[in-house]
Amino acid sequence: MSKAIRNQALGIGFAILFIGALIGQSFAGLAVYNDDQTLHGSSPVGYWDFVTSSNFVVDVAENWQSEYLQFFLFILATVWLVQRGSPESKKPGDEGLDSDENQMVGRFAKPNSPKWAKDNGWRRHVYSNSLLLVMGTVFLLSWWLQSVAGTVVFNADQVSHGQPEVGWIEYATSADFWDRTLQNWQSEFLAVGSMVSLSIYLRQRGSAESKPVGTPHDESATEGE
Structure with missing residues (x-):
């Protein structure tokens, strides 16, 4: 198992970075979106509603x-x-x-x-x-x-x-x-x-x-x- 991971480490490493960055973007984007919603007198949305928007x-x-x-x-x-x-x-x-x-x-x-x-x-x-x-x-x-x-x-x-x-x-x-x-x-x-x-x-x-x-x-x- 360790050899297989080592042999695929570059792809695995960037896959982890990609998923982490995408999740981070989704939470940061949700915060920005809800701030804008509140500023314009609208109701904030939930996480799932935002990531499917x-x-x-x-x-x-x-x-x-x-x-x-x-x-x-x-x-x-x-x-x-x-x-x-x-x-x-x-x-x-x-x-x-x-x-x-x-x-x-x-x-x-x-x-x-x-x-x-x-x-x-x-x-x-x-x-x-x-x-x-x-x-x-x-x-x-x-x-x-x-x-x-x-x-x-x-x-x-x-x-x-x-x-x-x-x-x-x-x-x-x-x-x-x-x-x-x-x-x-x-x-x-x-x-x-x-x-x-x-x-x-x-x-x-x-x-x-x-x-x-x-x-x-x-x-x-x-x-x-």
Whole structure:
């Protein structure tokens, strides 16, 4: 059991952090929401009512869609674009989908390779792009959920101010929706760009996200292999 936990420690650790942060957000959000309710002469709501409300859902979905967009674009970009010296990049000249031999697919697959990697039809094509497909799907679903929940929250605010309600398409093309969306996107793009660029010159000993400490700055992660 201890070996299994150790072998999965990174995933388990981040799962615990995620659950803890989500629970913390729910209680902090409930407090803020009920303060606002009291300020406007409305009754406070209970925990379950809040976490199933559009107010909570829109904030969660807003964060999720930006995170999965970040990974979707980063995975896609690193197929075709390189950054010399960054451990987050292939070395210059290795752009593209790579050969079947290097990817160990089809007749080059190992005996213990995933079953779909050995297939020569559509299954291999789907599996070869499965990470990008899942990241993109979660992004689109989260973005759609944000827009739907955001419409409900926006309309509640419209009603409280004596303004007419709007439809989903009208809200999804509104400044409010894109303000919430783009402020998350820009922070994700900044974070990824900073990681790619700073890791050229800075190191963290023992981290898989860093080059070895003594690696020359202009050497990409795979060049010494």
